[in-house]
Structure formats: C-alpha cells, structure tokens
Amino acid sequence: MxxxxxxxxxxxxxxxxxxxxxxxxxxxxxxxxxxxxxxxxxxxxxxxxxxxxxxxxxxxxxxxxxxxxxxxxxxxxxxLIGATERPDDSVESGWIDKAASGSFMDLILVLGAATTVLAFIPRELVVDLKLVLPAVVGLGFASFGIRYLVLRRKG
Structure with missing residues (x-):
C-alpha cells in the first residue's frame, strides 16, 4: 500500500x-x-x-x-477535494435535524389519534394495512418535506 x-x-x-x-x-x-x-x-x-x-x-x-x-x-x-470539514455543523444539517424531529412528533400524534379512533370502530369495518402503512410513510415524507422547506425559507 x-x-x-x-x-x-x-x-x-x-x-x-x-x-x-x-x-x-x-x-x-x-x-x-x-x-x-x-x-x-x-x-x-x-x-x-x-x-x-x-x-x-x-x-x-x-x-x-x-x-x-x-x-x-x-x-x-x-x-476528498472540496469535502466539508464538519458537515454536521452546517445550517442545512440543523434544518434536517429540526424537520426530522418535528415530523417524528407529527407521526406520533397522528398514529396515536388513529389508534384511538380504530379502537372504537366496530369489528365489521376492516382496515387494510396495505393501504394504511403506505399512507403513514407518505405522511412522514410530506411532514418532513414541508417542515424542511419552511425552515429553509426562514433561513
């Protein structure tokens, strides 16, 4: 070597x-x-x-x-040429951290409310998890994306 x-x-x-x-x-x-x-x-x-x-x-x-x-x-x-010395100290990294933690809290809130509502739904109404789980992932993506764009806009 x-x-x-x-x-x-x-x-x-x-x-x-x-x-x-x-x-x-x-x-x-x-x-x-x-x-x-x-x-x-x-x-x-x-x-x-x-x-x-x-x-x-x-x-x-x-x-x-x-x-x-x-x-x-x-x-x-x-x-690597041009690599940032400490990428975790960048402004963008702070935006990502704040957006991720906020979207996690959004998911916890929505899933908690959905669980409460589903607990009171009669057994005759069946919820298909093949539709629910992608919706949860989509909600997470949307929440993170919106929060990141708002934080970036604020500067």
Missing amino acids: SVAPTRTKWGYAKFGTGRLPAAAIAVPGGLILGAAGGWLSVLAGIGGSNPALGFWVFAACIAMPAAALVYVLVVDRNT
Whole structure:
C-alpha cells in the first residue's frame, strides 16, 4: 500500500496505516455484489426461461448501484477535494435535524389519534394495512418535506 496525497477527486480508503484508492475497492466490490445478485436471481427462478441471460441482466443492473454503495461505505471523507470539514455543523444539517424531529412528533400524534379512533370502530369495518402503512410513510415524507422547506425559507 502506498502513501497517497492528502486529498484527491475520488478519495482514498484507509486500511490501518495504509491507503488505497476508494474506487479500487468499490468497483470490484460492486461487480462481486452484482454477480451475487445475478446468482440469487437464478436460484430464485426470477431469471426466466434463460438463466444465463437472467444472471447477466440482474448482475448488470445491480453492479453499478452496488459499486456506489461500496464506495460510500469505504471512502474517507477527509481525502476528498472540496469535502466539508464538519458537515454536521452546517445550517442545512440543523434544518434536517429540526424537520426530522418535528415530523417524528407529527407521526406520533397522528398514529396515536388513529389508534384511538380504530379502537372504537366496530369489528365489521376492516382496515387494510396495505393501504394504511403506505399512507403513514407518505405522511412522514410530506411532514418532513414541508417542515424542511419552511425552515429553509426562514433561513
């Protein structure tokens, strides 16, 4: 392992005292994960009537996102050009924290009220969770998004 410059465009991954380019780990890791996903598709029978084609299609579709995930997991932020020294101290990070905590409280309030109402609904009325749970997720997204936009607008 060679000693690398302090900061580069693509960054390095630290291993003990040495460093490797992060892409040198991410690309092979993504290819391995893509091949594993292709193999799982063949084992699960998702590949269709031509297992070899199914393997290659799944492997190709999974490889790039997997490589990006491996890169994000192994890169050392301190080796990237232009990376913020302390991203958690930014104004935007404060907005995200406030919006997330507020939307969590919104969800607790709405779910508590919904649970109370559902406790008094007769048994004949059935509520389908396949509709309720996505609505809860959508409510969380909407609450967070609105709160973040309001906080950003206030500055």
